[in-house]
Amino acid sequence: xxxxxxxxxxxxxxxxxxxxxxxxxxxxxxxxxxxxxxxxxxxxxxxxxxxxxxxxxxxxxxxxxxxxxxxxxxxxxxxxxxxxxxxxxxxxxxxxxxxxxxxxxxxxxxxxxxxxxxxxxxxxxxxxxxxxxxxxxxxxxxxxxxxxxxxxxxxxxxxxxxxxxxxxxxxxxxxxxxxxxxxxxxxxxxxxxxxxxxxxxxxxxxxxxxxxxxxxxxxxxxxxxxxxxxxxxxxxxxxxxxxxxxxxxxxxxxxxxxxxxxxxxxxxxxxxxxxxxxxxxxxxxxxxxxxxxxxxxxxxxxxxxxxxxxxxxxxxxxxxxxxxxxxxxxxxxxxxxxxxxxxxxxxxxxxxxxxxxxxxxxxxxxxxxxxxxxxxxxxxxxxxxxxxxxxxxxxxxxxxxxxxxxxxxxxxxxxxxxxxxxxxxxxxxxxxxxxxxxxxxxxxxxxxxxxxxxxxxxxxxxxxxxxxxxxxxxxxxxxxxxxxxxxxxxxxxxxxxxxxxxxxxxxxxxxxxxxxxxxxxxxxxxxxxxxxxxxxxxxxxxxxxxxxxxxxx
Amino acid sequence: xxxxxxxxxxxxxxxxxxxxxxxxxxxxxxxxxxxxxxxxxxxxxxxxxxxxxxxxxxxxxxxxxxxxxxxxxxxxxxxxxxxxxxxxxxxxxxxxxxxxxxxxxxxxxxxxxxxxxxxxxxxxxxxxxxxxxxxxxxxxxxxxxxxxxxxxxxxxxxxxxxxxxxxxxxxxxxxxxxxxxxxxxxxxxxxxxxxxxxxxxxxxxxxxxxxxxxxxxxxxxxxxxxxxxxxxxxxxxxxxxxxxxxxxxxxxxxxxxxxxxxxxxxxxxxxxxxxxxxxxxxxxxxxxxx
Numbered sequence: 001x002x003x004x005x006x007x008x009x010x011x012x013x014x015x016x017x018x019x020x021x022x023x024x025x026x027x028x029x030x031x032x033x034x035x036x037x038x039x040x041x042x043x044x045x046x047x048x049x050x051x052x053x054x055x056x057x058x059x060x061x062x063x064x065x066x067x068x069x070x071x072x073x074x075x076x077x078x079x080x081x082x083x084x085x086x087x088x089x090x091x092x093x094x095x096x097x098x099x100x101x102x103x104x105x106x107x108x109x110x111x112x113x114x115x116x117x118x119x120x121x122x123x124x125x126x127x128x129x130x131x132x133x134x135x136x137x138x139x140x141x142x143x144x145x146x147x148x149x150x151x152x153x154x155x156x157x158x159x160x161x162x163x164x165x166x167x168x169x170x171x172x173x174x175x176x177x178x179x180x181x182x183x184x185x186x187x188x189x190x191x192x193x194x195x196x197x198x199x200x201x202x203x204x205x206x207x208x209x210x211x212x213x214x215x216x217x218x219x220x221x222x223x224x225x226x227x228x229x230x231x232x233x234x235x236x237x238x239x240x241x242x243x244x245x246x247x248x249x250x251x252x253x254x255x256x257x258x259x260x261x262x263x264x265x266x267x268x269x270x271x272x273x274x275x276x277x278x279x280x281x282x283x284x285x286x287x288x289x290x291x292x293x294x295x296x297x298x299x300x301x302x303x304x305x306x307x308x309x310x311x312x313x314x315x316x317x318x319x320x321x322x323x324x325x326x327x328x329x330x331x332x333x334x335x336x337x338x339x340x341x342x343x344x345x346x347x348x349x350x351x352x353x354x355x356x357x358x359x360x361x362x363x364x365x366x367x368x369x370x371x372x373x374x375x376x377x378x379x380x381x382x383x384x385x386x387x388x389x390x391x392x393x394x395x396x397x398x399x400x401x402x403x404x405x406x407x408x409x410x411x412x413x414x415x416x417x418x419x420x421x422x423x424x425x426x427x428x429x430x431x432x433x434x435x436x437x438x439x440x441x442x443x444x445x446x447x448x449x450x451x452x453x454x455x456x457x458x459x460x461x462x463x464x465x466x467x468x469x470x471x472x473x474x475x476x477x478x479x480x481x482x483x484x485x486x487x488x489x490x491x492x493x494x495x496x497x498x499x500x501x502x503x504x505x506x507x508x509x510x511x512x513x514x515x516x517x518x519x520x521x522x523x524x525x526x527x528x529x530x531x532x533x534x535x536x537x538x539x540x541x542x543x544x545x546x547x548x549x550x551x552x553x
Numbered sequence: 554x555x556x557x558x559x560x561x562x563x564x565x566x567x568x569x570x571x572x573x574x575x576x577x578x579x580x581x582x583x584x585x586x587x588x589x590x591x592x593x594x595x596x597x598x599x600x601x602x603x604x605x606x607x608x609x610x611x612x613x614x615x616x617x618x619x620x621x622x623x624x625x626x627x628x629x630x631x632x633x634x635x636x637x638x639x640x641x642x643x644x645x646x647x648x649x650x651x652x653x654x655x656x657x658x659x660x661x662x663x664x665x666x667x668x669x670x671x672x673x674x675x676x677x678x679x680x681x682x683x684x685x686x687x688x689x690x691x692x693x694x695x696x697x698x699x700x701x702x703x704x705x706x707x708x709x710x711x712x713x714x715x716x717x718x719x720x721x722x723x724x725x726x727x728x729x730x731x732x733x734x735x736x737x738x739x740x741x742x743x744x745x746x747x748x749x750x751x752x753x754x755x756x757x758x759x760x761x762x763x764x765x766x767x768x769x770x771x772x773x774x775x776x777x778x779x780x781x782x783x784x785x786x787x788x789x790x791x792x793x794x795x796x797x798x799x800x801x802x803x804x805x806x807x808x809x810x811x812x813x814x815x816x817x818x819x820x821x822x823x824x825x826x827x828x829x830x831x832x833x834x835x836x837x838x839x840x841x842x843x
Contacts, residue, residue: 341598519708521708
């Protein structure tokens with residue numbers, strides 16, 4: 001009863017969950033213009049895209065992707081052979097167990113879970129899955145690059161898998177030694193007619209099958225053994241291989257032997273059974289709401305990817321696929337481990353720099369759950385520290401086109417007024433400098449740059465400036481503006497002079513500082529050895545730091 | 554001649570033809586390239602995040618050092634960025650010590666012993682002009698080339714050591730080897746506008762358009778580039794340009810390994826010329842017809 005209710009309940013939640021996700025993929029907008037595409041148009045575009053792909057004979061590459069990248073997870077190898085091994089163990093272990101628990105009994109008429117090969121295989125797949133889960137957990141706890149992006153949800157997912165297997169082994173082990181289970185089976189299947197038959201059969205099951213009977217219940221004896229074997233042949237052997245074949249549960253059963261009486265007294269087998277199937281059904285129900293969903297979405301996306309480049313996809317289909325990609329991510333962390341700018345996290349305390357975390361932020365952004373300015377600022381910082389090196393996209397084991405998502409994310413951020421970080425810092429620095437610019441003489445003071453970052457010793461060279469303006473004459477930015485004094489606020493030599501006066505804010509706020517092309521003409525030309533370009537670099541970093549947008553040091 | 558190839562972040566996604574041509578040509582010249590998983594050179598981080606820049610650069614350099622390799626890069630900005638990082642860390646040893654404490658977590662140590670060379674320096678210095686000349690089997694005829702030297706390679710010269718900052722000749726030498734003629738032109742040592750693209754798109758576009766127009770005025774047939782960013786800038790300008798290029802802008806940018814490779818007898822496809830914007834196959838029309 002409980003079993004059926006739980007199973008159908010879990011299936012109902014699963015179906016509703018997937019429907020909810022479908023709605024999400026059809027309605028959520030990521031990137032400029034995706035809002036225009038209604039659910040109907042997205043669906044139609046996807047179906048027609050599928051039709052076109054099949055018509056243009058892309059089925060071959062799609063199936064190849066399904067086998068090589070889906071079933072064999074070739075793409076994970078690019079991340080790490082160990083990650084690949086762990087995931088292969090989990091994947092094939094799980095597939096085997098699902099087959100043996102759900103499909104085998106339906107598809108194979110002679111299927112008996114307690115007979116070989118099934119008895120052995122259930123243990124084998126369980127051990128594979130457990131080994132994979134332990135390996136994955138070890139990696140997540142030990143590897144620094146992976147540890148920093150590991151969340152409780154990642155540990156919980158592995159925990160659920162491990163719990164499923166362990167509860168299964170515990171159940172099997174408890175059953176092996178249970179005299180109570182033996183009695184139930186005898187009652188149901190045994191054709192015992194004579195007094196003492198139970199003891200006879202019990203002896204066989206104690207000797208060969210490891211059942212633990214309370215002391216004195218099953219006496220030993222040669223005669224009894226022969227009768228027992230006879231009964232065993234008649235009633236048991238057709239459905240039971242020796243439990244030693246359950247090579248994981250068997251040692252567990254041996255270890256539980258001293259507890260056998262107590263376990264029977266508390267009806268442990270019944271509880272463990274409930275625990276085991278409830279855990280399995282809970283996992284089934286949770287599937288649409290956790291990363292387990294990638295079991296379905298992963299292969300789907302890999303096939304979509306194999307069907308053709310993203311640029312050829314219609315905008316409506318693209319809107320759908322982008323939304324789906326948020327749910328394909330398994331948070332495996334491969335992208336963040338290999339990210340080209342991952343080092344920045346050590347000095348800029350913002351995990352949104354790392355692709356796996358940025359994707360989560362994009363999900364929140366798309367759901368409208370990241371609207372406060374402070375949150376958007378950190379998301380923006382992550383988005384703009386990215387150098388678009390394509391590594392995350394080429395590595396992602398489930399084939400998410402992250403590069404495409406990052407570009408879309410910048411569009412979305414710009415739409416709510418969050419353009420490039422440097423622009424924002426420049427603007428704020430300009431605002432801070434603006435009011436004082438008209439009152440310059442009154443604000444002369446001797447601090448500012450001297451109390452700046454001072455990271456590069458070259459920045460202090462501004463002191464050598466004697467205002468010959470060679471730098472400004474060499475500057476292509478100055479050359480580019482009709483009225484540079486007005487349009488750039490300060491020219492390079494004036495910036496050096498401003499620093500000499502201790503007015504770092506004016507220097508940081510000058511548009512010249514931010515329009516610098518870093519071509520180093522000024523620096524190369526300076527007769528005094530002032531490192532003009534380095535000074536401007538330093539000013540930009542200083543402005544970011546003062547606004548809390550820079551590094552934490 | 555064995556180098557770790559530092560491709561940088563931009564080439565794989567934006568200028569893949571540069572990678573194709575670089576690998577092909579350096580391979581032909583007997584330069585062995587080792588691929589390491591390098592982080593960003595730090596250049597884009599430098600504006601706002603100085604330490605992150607240095608850490609990322611130092612990590613890349615340390616990765617090469619751990620394998621006892623020198624680095625070569627096709628990107629002038631990666632080149633300049635790594636060279637400057639070496640200088641900063643030499644100037645301020647306590648900063649190098651701090652960064653090394655962070656690198657130690659993954660068993661890396663920055664020592665400053667890896668040499669950093671742009672691929673053109675490898676061609677000019679390691680392979681050498683006489684050897685290159687021997688390789689050129691199909692020299693160009695009547696091909697006038699405007700050479701864009703690239704700010705971050707040339708300046709600050711005491712840091713980059715690429716060439717004479719006032720009268721550089723390294724790229725001109727390499728162009729001459731192919732039979733093409735370098736022309737004097739206004740923008741030779743000027744900026745392509747890339748660094749300011751995020752902060753001031755108008756200025757970035759105006760800057761590269763000025764270069765393309767100056768090269769045209771000098772009656773050059775092609776603009777020779779050897780930097781990921783400059784090539785991106787030029788291709789961006791063409792993608793935004795209307796039909797005017799024929800009149801106002803130079804016909805197109807070509808990456809130096811493409812120019813050299815074609816004269817070495819490699820095919821346009823080997824060098825991914827068709828992936829240039831505009832299509833780089835027009836270079837074929839300058840081949841000497843035998």
